[in-house]
Amino acid sequence: MKKLKCLIVDDKPLAIDLLADYVSKVSFLQLTATTTNPLDGLTIVREQNIDLVFLDIQMPELNGIQFIKIAGKHCKVVLTTAYSKYALDGYEHDVVDYLMKPISFERFYRAAEKAFQLTGTAESKNNAAELLPTEPSTEYLFIKTEHRIQKINLNEILYIEALQNYIAVNTAGQKTLSLVTMKKMEDQLPKNDFARVHKSFIVGLRHISSIERSRIFIGDAIIPVGDNYRDSFYELIDNK
Numbered sequence: 001m002k003k004l005k006c007l008i009v010d011d012k013p014l015a016i017d018l019l020a021d022y023v024s025k026v027s028f029l030q031l032t033a034t035t036t037n038p039l040d041g042l043t044i045v046r047e048q049n050i051d052l053v054f055l056d057i058q059m060p061e062l063n064g065i066q067f068i069k070i071a072g073k074h075c076k077v078v079l080t081t082a083y084s085k086y087a088l089d090g091y092e093h094d095v096v097d098y099l100m101k102p103i104s105f106e107r108f109y110r111a112a113e114k115a116f117q118l119t120g121t122a123e124s125k126n127n128a129a130e131l132l133p134t135e136p137s138t139e140y141l142f143i144k145t146e147h148r149i150q151k152i153n154l155n156e157i158l159y160i161e162a163l164q165n166y167i168a169v170n171t172a173g174q175k176t177l178s179l180v181t182m183k184k185m186e187d188q189l190p191k192n193d194f195a196r197v198h199k200s201f202i203v204g205l206r207h208i209s210s211i212e213r214s215r216i217f218i219g220d221a222i223i224p225v226g227d228n229y230r231d232s233f234y235e236l237i238d239n240k
Helices: 013-024 038-047 064-071 085-093 105-117 123-131 182-188 230-238
Strands: 004-009 029-035 051-055 075-082 097-102 140-144 151-155 157-163 166-170 175-178 194-198 201-204 210-212 215-218 223-226
Touching: 004 013, 004 105, 013 029, 013 097, 013 210, 029 201, 038 097, 038 194, 051 064, 064 075, 064 210, 097 105, 140 175, 157 182, 157 223, 166 182, 182 194, 182 201, 182 215, 194 223, 194 230, 201 210, 201 223
Parallel strands: 004 029, 004 051, 051 075, 075 097
Antiparallel strands: 140 151, 157 166, 157 201, 166 175, 194 201, 210 215, 215 223
C-alpha cells in the first residue's frame, strides 16, 4: 500500500509531538520530517518529495498561508491552528482540511483519510475504499455568504438547491445563500450521507421522510428526482 510522506511544520514542539504521535498510528502515513522553521519546511518539501504537510498558520518569519503560496502544488496541506478566522483563507488555497486545536485523533484521522483519497493514484483510491471507514471527511462546512462566513453542521442540512447564480443550503432553522457551484458543493459532501437527485437539488438522506414515484419528501419540501439521477439514487437507497 502506498504511504503518504508527511511533514509537520509548527513552531511549538509540543504540537509537533502530538501530531507525530497521531501520524504513527495511521497505517497509510509515513512521517518523513518535522520542523519548527517554515523556511526549512519549504526546503524539505522540495528535496524529499513530501505528499502531505500538517501546517500551523501562525509562525514567525513565514505564516502558513504564505507557505502554501510558495509551495504551490508540490504537496497537499492540512492546516492546524487555534484560530478559526483563517478558515476561509485556507479553503481558498485548496487545503485538504482545516483542523482546530486542540486536535482529537478522530478529527485528525478524518483529515488524513481525505488527503489519502485525494492523492490521485488508482492504488491510493482502491486502498482507501478497502481499508478506511466510510465516514464524512468533516463534520461541518464553512459557507461564504455575502456578509459573513457561516458554519453549517452536515447533519443539519436538509437539502441544497441551485438558484440561478447561487445555491441555497437549507437547514431546519435557516436558508444560507452562497456563490458556490453545485458541483463544488457535491464534491465536499460525504457520498454516503448526501445524494444529487436533480441538476438543481442535493438531498440529505437522513432527512428523507418518504419517496413517492419521482418525488422526495423532506419536511414540507417536495423535491423532484431527475431522469439522469434516478437510477443512481435508487441504487443508493436500496443499499442503505
